[in-house]
Amino acid sequence: MSETHIPVALRREVIARAGNRCEYCGMPDDATLVSHEVDHIIAERHQGKTERENLAYACFRCNRLKGSDLTSIDPQTGNITRLFNPRVDKWGEHFRLRGPDGAFIEPLTAIGRTTAMFLEFNDTEWMALRLELLHQSRFAPPMS
Numbered sequence: 001m002s003e004t005h006i007p008v009a010l011r012r013e014v015i016a017r018a019g020n021r022c023e024y025c026g027m028p029d030d031a032t033l034v035s036h037e038v039d040h041i042i043a044e045r046h047q048g049k050t051e052r053e054n055l056a057y058a059c060f061r062c063n064r065l066k067g068s069d070l071t072s073i074d075p076q077t078g079n080i081t082r083l084f085n086p087r088v089d090k091w092g093e094h095f096r097l098r099g100p101d102g103a104f105i106e107p108l109t110a111i112g113r114t115t116a117m118f119l120e121f122n123d124t125e126w127m128a129l130r131l132e133l134l135h136q137s138r139f140a141p142p143m144s
């Protein structure tokens with residue numbers, strides 16, 4: 001969660017790799033009032049290291065909701081399920097944009113369901129912002 005120890009060059013590399021978009025929900029970093037952050041996928045308190053393979057670019061919202069958690073409960077099966085990991089998982093295998101306007105992030109897998117629920121991807125306000133950005137051709141799914 002803390003990004004105080006991430007060297008500037010590494011931070012820049014993570015942001016460029018992400019295409020300036022949140023690697024969880026896809027929100028571009030020029031669309032939010034609060035800055036995106038470089039997230040430790042495995043939090044430092046769980047021994048996660050500050051290295052490129054453990055870092056992801058995340059909007060403040062996804063980063064806050066994720067906290068230091070690595071798992072949650074699949075809302076469909078009740079099983080403990082790990083959260084989406086942008087360094088290991090491909091976004092398009094776990095989610096897709098759906099709906100007449102394409103603003104709804106539909107989960108496709110247990111990891112997708114658990115992450116979409118835990119990070120509140122389809123929260124009304126967040127979906128409204130996504131819709132606005134889609135209309136301006138400023139939204140695309142994450143790079144991974």
Ligand SMILES: [Zn+2]
Nearest residue numbers: 022025059062
């Ligand atoms: Zn996000």
